[in-house]
Amino acid sequence: MNHVEEGTIQAFLDAELAEAERYTVERHLAACTTCASDLRSLREMDREFRSAMAQLDVPAPVADPLRSRRAALVFGVIPVQLARAALLALAVVGAVSAAIPGSPLRRWIEDVFLDEPEAAPQGVPQPVVPVPAPVTPPVDAQLPRGVGPVFPSLADGRITIHLHDPAPGVEVRVRLIDADGEAAVSWSDDSESVRRETSSGEFHLYGVTVGVVTIEIPLRARLADVEVDSVSWWRFEQGAGITVTGPSTRTSGNQTTFRVRN
């Protein structure tokens, strides 16, 4: 029989031979001193090699699969999950920020998307919002006798009506219903002809000839009516705003309403 090749002896040592071939090689090695010597030589060299290799070894770090998973997250191996987590975190931060009163995000949303400011919580004074003044005053036919342009305005919780240069001897009457406070009427005409009368819920002013008559109506009034020379000219209703009503015989379909935003 021919000698066994070196590679086959090595495979025999490494238990890589099939059963039949291993049996054949075993029988040959038992009978052939040359091949048996080769076997011993290979086995000795292998032992020396393994002994040398063992000198290189150091203890392996603790096998922690989480390290690879974390690395996969950091370096984008699982980008979809990472992106979803980032979007979710962003949404949560945005929602929380928008819910905090006074936060920059909330102010921006209110500025951009809301026409009206949010109702203030109870117990907090409501902000006073100016009554939108008309660009042009009501037509002359809707003004009382001798009164110039009228611009109702709102400040400090009151609606203020200025009557400029009323006709001599004009009579102004202000009636209030369910008002938490009095209507304030003042005038610049200091002549002795001016008279005033007050009673519950009413204020009368007679004999003004020059200057300005200022009428202030508290916003808390449920209803307020301003008459000039016994004709109702302005009416304020809680929730409806102030309306130019007079003269009553000529106002049908031609009223100007100034709504109070609160």
Added chain:
Amino acid sequence: MDFDGLYRRLYPSLFRYLQRLTGDQDAAEDIAQDAFTRLLKQNLPEEEVRPWLFTVAMNLVRDRARKSERRQRLINWAALARPVRLPDADIEREESIARVRAALSKLPERDQKLLLMREEGFRYGEIAKVVGVAPASVGTLIARAIKRFVEAYNERGTAGDEPR
């Protein structure tokens, strides 16, 4: 694929293989980690995982050796001269390691892989596939590689002659 189970079973072997191959414990750890991280993207049958991991790890070693400033350390396998004074026992150990690395570095890269994969329990068929040789030739290649290693290892003055 039970990633955690595979990791615990294969990581020590892969680390040892890489540490022997590169002589750099940190590099071995990093590369093994990198290989397992890449495994997360794969959907392999379990029996293919180990050859795949070692193949990827070998490629990472090659890439790192090519790109890294530590190329000499990774390619030559030889221990670097240490500027610090070591105790005698440590010096002896360092010299022994340098001797082994010097012998290993004299083998062709293919033979190094053959021997080290065999040390990790790979069968001839797996080694042939990873290294790219005929399965029938693996026994012969291993026998010759071992012989070359032992000759180099037993050369006089080997430790001082390692490539720089």
